Amino acid sequence: MRLHVGCAMWSLKSWQGRFLPHPATPAERLRAYASWCSAVEGNTTFYAIPARETVETWAAQLPSGFRFVAKIPKVVTHERRLVDFEAPLGAFLDALEPLGSRTHMLWIQLPGSFGPQDLQVLGRFLRRAPDGYRWGVEVRHPDFFTAPAELERMLTSFDAEWIPFDTTTFFASPPTSDAERDAWTKKPRMPLREHAITSRPVVRYLGRDDSESTVDGWQKWVTTVAAWLREGRTPTVFVHTPDNADAPELCRRFYDQVRAVVPDLEPLPEPLPLPEPDGPLTLF
Known part of the structure; x- marks a missing residue:
């Protein structure tokens, strides 16, 4: 029986000296954060693909059971809108590889303009995405919430979660x-x-x-x-x-x-x- 809890980030200035050491290197802050929480949202990966060497330092600080929920880069979700995504998604997954099983889920946060009319695009993405990963989808178009059945059926078919x-x-x-x-x-x-x-x-x-x-x-x-x-x-x-x-x-x-x-x-x-x-x- 396992419950994981976490924050939107692992370092904040106001946490220093309270939850995190001060002064400390970024790696030391991550290690301290991981003793408070057992998961983290990987929001920074939305804005830029991290260097693999950076991810290696993350992996060195995290216990094996830690959960990293990594947000897919915006170039894939917002700029290309899940089309022609292979190159940036491949670079992203290669960068995350040092985390191993600590990459608990890949988080597809879709823009508010991505509505039920785009479901086929999401389905094609999930069919063509690399195997071996868990997927979570966050939608913001209001029509998904008033009529959720079609999205739920699609996510169920891919064993993907609605976040x-x-x-x-x-x-x-x-x-x-x-x-x-x-x-x-x-x-x-x-x-x-x-x-x-x-x-x-x-x-x-x-x-x-x-x-x-x-x-x-x-x-x-x-x-x-x-x-x-x-x-x-x-x-x-x-x-x-x-x-x-x-x-x-x-x-x-x-x-x-x-x-x-x-x-x-x-x-x-x-x-x-x-x-x-x-x-x-x-x-x-």
Whole structure:
């Protein structure tokens, strides 16, 4: 029985000296993050394909059971819209190869303009994509949510997961901080979806900068994730807030709440102790 939890990134300036060493190399920060959380969203891979040597340093810091959910580069999903994708996708998969099984899922985040009329394009992509990978698809066109059956059938045929981005808690009341006001203009207003297709569901949840509001909003996910675990599924849940200042701690708090409902779930390991700083902490 396994539940994995993680954040949208593994390093943030406000985490230094609290969750991560300060000062520290990028590799040391990743190693410390991986002692707090057991998964991470690979959002940076959306913007650029990392060098293979960089990924080798990631792999050296991550335990074998860690889950890296890697976002397919935007050149494939947004610029080429899943057409003529072989060269950039091949370069991306070659770069990720050092992660091995820690590449838990390849995450296809589609633009809001990619709607049900484009389903055949998605189907051709999944048929032609290399074997041996798990695929997750995040859609943002509202018509997929009002009539989900066709997309669900297609994903089921490829054993691919529908990755929901739950922003309902965030948009339930007006923003109250600068980070929330910024996110209010950028984050998509997505309908709630709690249905899993595969044995490996992935959830992206956006809360508020107020931790208690975030916790109140995820109670439905505690119930859903507990049910998935009892069904034999191995979910991964990513906790976001607009400023992400407390995200690693919130991930563990979510895990503990699920474990309170499902006592057979093993506790998370204790985070690595932080070394004493050499001097006063700064954010820079």
